Amino acid sequence: MGARTVQELDEAVELVDEFFDGVFAPLDAWLPALIDALRSHTRDGRLTGSQLADLVRGDAHRILDAADRPVYGAGYCASELVVSEGNPLAWWQGPDRSLLASSTFGPGQAAIDLVRLEWYRVPQTTGERHVAGPFVDYLCSNEITITSSVPVIHEDRFLGVICADVLVASLENALLPSLSRGTAVTLINANGRVVISSDPDVETGDRLAAATAAGTAVSSERYPFTLLGA
Template identity: 70%
Template sequence: MITAADRALESGIETVDEFFDGVFAPLDAWLPRLSEQLRQQLRGGPMSGAQLAALVEPEAHAILDASDRPLYGAGYCASESVVSEGNPLAWWQGPERSLLASSTFGPGQAAIDLVRLEWYRVPLATGERHVAGPFVDYLCSNEITITSSIPVMLDGGFAGVVCADVLVSSLEGVLLPSVAELPEATLVNAGGRVVVSSDPGYETGDRFAGGGLDSLDDSVRVARSSRYPFALVAPR
């Protein structure tokens, strides 16, 4: 028997799917244009970070200005085959649309190995789009963030990822009203981390007691996303 609680969970996860569909939509639209620009630019060999930033800036600004989702940042992180020197991350963020000018944590600290970050590493390994987080984004915003990324493929080779960031605080404003009648609903990612929750016992980033998506059982109500690594969970 389908209960009101089950319907509320299904409605909530549909809201999540629609939200991330809207995050990915401008990245999908940008991808073929970026790929063609890169092919033309790379005929003369790899670019510098400054050349990459000049190439990417108009589209990144357009995505941030036109998206109907509360995007915090957007841009392109190039592979070594595309950028030979300088910053491979052409990224703009915040209300001021500021350029992230360095891929380091701060003065005197070592450069970040971007290849080790989930939003880059997983598309590189799988060739598929990915949603990473929640995590504290020390590279860009210093806020709890979810990054959606799509691999850029040039002539069959991996050339980096296009990405967009959403702050979890923005996602809370979208999701929580849709599950208001479920005071203990929790959005969980594939690794069993809490994304957002109406349960006062959970905060973003906590480990969910029921485990990851593969561990959830009949002791809880579950509505699973059909497209993204999330499930909305509530006690029975």
């Protein structure tokens, strides 16, 4: 099969956009209800980590149970305006919907390290949704992961982010058959890191800038991805 045309890559990029639209959809639907819940529960003071987990458990489970995308984990990472002590990350993942719990989270240096992560830091800075990765998620799954995050903002106050994780292995299964159509294609992020590829010589995490890659390149207008076709 010959090289992919720009039109064919445009159509393929639309499949990528539709996939991530589906990842963000349940987060966008959850956001208003979460803000209402936080308004009522934090009126007299901030929450503890355990109180936060109790508050958002049902909604996080609904995202995992109802998502029509292969979402591996979902939850809420609260800012210091919401959580006074304990774990600011209320996060559930995997088939058993296990709660991520660790004494390494909380006030002080551990909390500072947590909020420096891209999926938290960028929405905090920009006030916009963000897709981070691929990265090895040592915090949660220990797998190569893409994290989609939405800032939680009320009355100009940043209250944290709600997120959903998709494992790169699941992303490959969901997208590569439709994207490749028998040819070598590679999806890279805004930093030139390979996300997924049907090229056997290219691996997730490799750096492959669109400007220097051979073939045709088409970028998404909604998400930080470019699709390279041989």
